[in-house]
Amino acid sequence: MNPARTLIVDLPGPDLTPEEGLFLARYGFGGVCLFARNISTPERTARLVRDIRDALGRDVLIATDQEGGAVLRRLDSPQPPTPMGLGALRDPAAAFEAGAVAARGLLELGINWNYAPSLDVNVNPENPVIGERSFGANPALVAELGVAWALGSEAAGVLSSVKHFPGHGDTHVDSHLGLPTVDKSRAALEACEWLPFRAAVRAGVGSVMTAHILYPALDPLHPATLSHTVLTGLLRDEWGYSGVVVTDAMDMRAISDRYPRGIGAPLTLMAGADAVLSCGHGDLTPHVEHLVALERALAGETLSEERLHEALERLDAAASRFPGAARPYSSGQKQTDEAQVRAWARGSVTRQGAVPRLSRDAEVLLLAPEQPGIGGPYGDSLGGEALAAALRAHFPHLRHALHGDTDTAAARALLTAYPDATVLLATTTRWELTPAQHELAALIAQRGGLHLALWNPEHARALPLPALVTYGYRSAHLAAVAHALQTGEAPGRSPLAVPEVV
Known part of the structure; x- marks a missing residue:
């Protein structure tokens, strides 16, 4: 042996x-x-x-x-x-x-x-x-x-x-x-x-x-x-x-x-x-x-x-x-599975609070982290530029600014330049919210805006904004959140624990 x-x-x-x-x-x-x-x-x-x-x-x-x-x-x-x-x-x-x-x-x-x-x-x-x-x-x-x-x-x-x-x-x-x-x-x-x-x-x-x-x-x-x-x-x-x-x-x-x-x-x-x-x-x-x-x-x-x-x-x-012989994955089956993955992503988007519907031609500002860190079992993360590119396919008039953990200068400048635009604050981090995210959420709450919680769903409950929660940041999730913004459809039911009232 x-x-x-x-x-x-x-x-x-x-x-x-x-x-x-x-x-x-x-x-x-x-x-x-x-x-x-x-x-x-x-x-x-x-x-x-x-x-x-x-x-x-x-x-x-x-x-x-x-x-x-x-x-x-x-x-x-x-x-x-x-x-x-x-x-x-x-x-x-x-x-x-x-x-x-x-x-x-x-x-x-x-x-x-x-x-x-x-x-x-x-x-x-x-x-x-x-x-x-x-x-x-x-x-x-x-x-x-x-x-x-x-x-x-x-x-x-x-x-x-x-x-x-x-x-x-x-x-x-x-x-x-x-x-x-x-x-x-x-x-x-x-x-x-x-x-x-x-x-x-x-x-x-x-x-x-x-x-x-x-x-x-x-x-x-x-x-x-x-x-x-x-x-x-x-x-x-x-x-x-x-x-x-x-x-x-x-x-x-x-x-x-x-x-x-x-x-x-x-x-x-x-x-x-x-x-x-x-x-x-x-x-x-x-x-x-x-x-x-x-x-x-x-x-x-x-x-x-x-x-x-x-x-x-x-x-x-x-x-x-469970023998290891490779099994073909047909193109037809892959297409079926891709469609199913997209449908699941749409069905899981969860609304928290009053979420506005946006037309394709809406003027939209996106504030997002530059490139969140990874650790533990995670191998990658979603950067702000990639997120902006994905959402701009659905909202051509989207403008974006990236922020670090503490630097909000570019985001503040964008908010000042477009005071009437709809603001989206995206959290794409797994870990604790950064000082910049707390600061920007407070600013946006004063003028009205929306939180896109694209990784850690607990972040939606930690920031003072209405939110759409996707539970993930893959391409199907990004398409699903865009669909929810345009249609108002967010049928998911939160599987998180209900916070205790103290």
């Missing part, structure tokens, strides 16, 4: 070099996770996947994160909608089909494992890393839509991995940067965070991804990824889950700061995980470190061969159930 087969590793770039191919073949890893840096043209990425399979010499699991909305790795195929946008639709059939859309774009390249969807319940507006990746704040809605999405993916041929078990929705810390703690009672977790994951277990979803989070009520010493109490006691023994358990990336600082040089790998297998996600972001050394740690644990008998055999059996069964 080769312990390397429990390791899912990453690679530096869009091609497999001869040296990297020899590296994979030498160690015999269990699979590869592809990130945005690995995915280029369809032909090139399909060749990369074939080369990986040739190097590893058997059917293996090739994974990525194609969640929809802001977390997308492949951008040149029909883009599944933001989960929270699906929450605004409240349609399980749409969620099922969205999972299938994601799967078709991946399986065309030979990718057979999707680390999606997020079953985290978005109960904390200050959560730095989940937000619109969640289907909403209602655990029953998240369960219904999230499980439908996962089953849609698997029906279309791609293994789904629901995440982040046992729940990342109520955190203040991004586990990429530190170790979050969810200090809730078991009863509170059962009523909220666990409800979607229990539904996924009952539905037989093929894999579950762990959370690098400490839950003191369950295990005061170990984050869930390394907790036997959580992964074996709760998920396996109590809930009866028999699918694959995969870790979130072990380079995330919630784990790597406390368990460096791969020593978390045997600990998570001992806890009950089957696959260890080892990420070096271009550096292959961490993969060897994880393997060395596994070999030492086996030699020292802290990790049993029986536990390793169990993990490998589950991974082999998953690879057999």
Whole structure:
């Protein structure tokens, strides 16, 4: 038994070099996770996947994160909608089909494992890393839509991995940067965070991804990824889950700061995980470190061969159930899926307050950030110039000004020059609102204007303006918000929690 087969590793770039191919073949890893840096043209990425399979010499699991909305790795195929946008639709059939859309774009390249969807319940507006990746704040809605999405993916041929078990929705810390703690009672977790994951277990979803989070009520010493109490006691023994358990990336600082040089790998297998996600972001050394740690644990008998055999059996069964043979994605199916994505985007736009209708010939001022920063799982963002170009296709008389985090000079000058024009303030940031955005919102509130909340829906509730919320910034969302501005149609229902009245 080769312990390397429990390791899912990453690679530096869009091609497999001869040296990297020899590296994979030498160690015999269990699979590869592809990130945005690995995915280029369809032909090139399909060749990369074939080369990986040739190097590893058997059917293996090739994974990525194609969640929809802001977390997308492949951008040149029909883009599944933001989960929270699906929450605004409240349609399980749409969620099922969205999972299938994601799967078709991946399986065309030979990718057979999707680390999606997020079953985290978005109960904390200050959560730095989940937000619109969640289907909403209602655990029953998240369960219904999230499980439908996962089953849609698997029906279309791609293994789904629901995440982040046992729940990342109520955190203040991004586990990429530190170790979050969810200090809730078991009863509170059962009523909220666990409800979607229990539904996924009952539905037989093929894999579950762990959370690098400490839950003191369950295990005061170990984050869930390394907790036997959580992964074996709760998920396996109590809930009866028999699918694959995969870790979130072990380079995330919630784990790597406390368990460096791969020593978390045997600990998570001992806890009950089957696959260890080892990420070096271009550096292959961490993969060897994880393997060395596994070999030492086996030699020292802290990790049993029986536990390793169990993990490998589950991974082999998953690879057999979801073979990696590339499946053609016909042009007709792509056109159907593109039309469906556009329809979902229109249907999810949500109105907050009184929103004016604008004619195509209206004089419109757009104020937007220059280029928002990214972080965590996000690979890209929407810049102000790109947004202005997209909206100008619908409003030819649109003028725009960009602002930084604090510099509002250009925006103020535009407002002064056109005192009678309709003003649109766009927020395209995932993170906290900037001083400039607060300042401009206050100015616009005095003269009348509208907020376009194009990424973080919580921003619509934080600014004193009527708003249109799209739950995303992809091309379908931009076309949908333009349609809503021109027609007044915004049929979405907010899946966010209703603020408490104090």
